[in-house]
Amino acid sequence: MRMMSDPKHYDLEDIISNLNIIREELAEGITATSNGLGPVKEHPNRDEDPSSLILEEYLASRLQQIGEVTAERKEIKGLKTGNGWDPNQVIEHVFKIDPVSIKRAVEIAVSSDRRVKERLSNFFKRSDEVRIVGTPTVEYIPIWKVKGFHECYYVRTNSYRVNVKDDVVAVEVEGQSRDLILERKHSRLIPTAILERLQKLGSFLTNESKYFVVSDALELATKRSEGELVVTGTGRPLTRDEETELTAWRTKRIFDIADLKVRDLKVTVRESISKEALLNKFRESVVRMPERFKQILSNKLQITELKRIYVPIIRVPMQRGLVPREVIVNGTRGEIADPKLLALLE
Secondary structure (H helix, E strand, O other), X not given: OOOOOOHHHOXXXXXXXHHHXXXXXXXXXXXXXXXXXXXXXXXXXXXXXXXXXXXXXXXXXXXXXXXXXXXXXXXXXXXXXXXXXXXXXXXXXXXXXXXXXXXXXHXXXXXXXXXXHHHHHXXXXXXXXXXXXXXOEEEEEEEEEEEEEEEEEEEEEEEEEEEEOOOOOOEEEOOEEEOOEEEEEEOOOOOHHHHHHHHOXXXXXXXXXXXXXXXXXXXXXXXXXXXXXXXXXXXXXXXXXXXXXXXXXXXXXXXXXXXXXXXXOEEEEOOOOOHHHHHHXXXXXXXXXXXXXXXXXXXXXXXXXXXXXXXXXEEEXXXXXXXXXXXXXXXXXXXXXOHHHXXXXX
């Protein structure tokens, strides 16, 4: 594949800029008919995606203009596109799950403690009254969810093997003669010593093919990966089942931390990892740069969803006799928090 070697008439940064513009237009569903390249020809296959055909023709023309890239220009600033590289560009949506009523939480806590008291009183033949000794606290625990994708277009060099027919004795491509290579394949089922003797009788045990090699072909390639990450406020990853268990209940959009207040109750909000730390964690999991390339043309990281969901638990301070204790109620389901839930949230 021959490339134009004179870079004077083309500016690589302009090529990259135009590529990004086309990519954005295609992502928005805009049908671009020209970009300094003239009208787009109608493709005979009507089932093809028109936007894909536009991109294909555009990139094919730009490959002819890129040519050789010097080593010092392989790292070009400003190639990072999409909102995922800068936390300030990612819009965060915050939600909460409304807790059960405090009356219901207290009833659940007292009921659970009473069952314990009854078992103990039957053993010791005594009973103590269960008392609420303080104001129950609603504690909101943040769960983060982020989704997005990474996509890059890049140029690399490669070699191709082109097979020819048995009767071909010479090949010329683009005005250049190509050396033909004869490849003889032997049967793996027959030992070499026996095969050499049988070959004297004829070539029926061998399979010959001819090919030539195209070297230093310039390819345009793309690499894309999608990802989803759900973590607790401490950064602990959650499985999809764990996420469903914690956040599948009806959520309500909020716009300020003050929206977490509960009337006549003490409310605390557990600290969380920062949005920047979360996006760095997601970036490490989803960005997959090519192992081999000559030039990166487009490097896009796009965050398509960023949620913070506050999950409530209710802490009820109680005392039976002289022994104080705290009962933790699952504020979402209205039941005593089990060890698995506490392990996820702590």
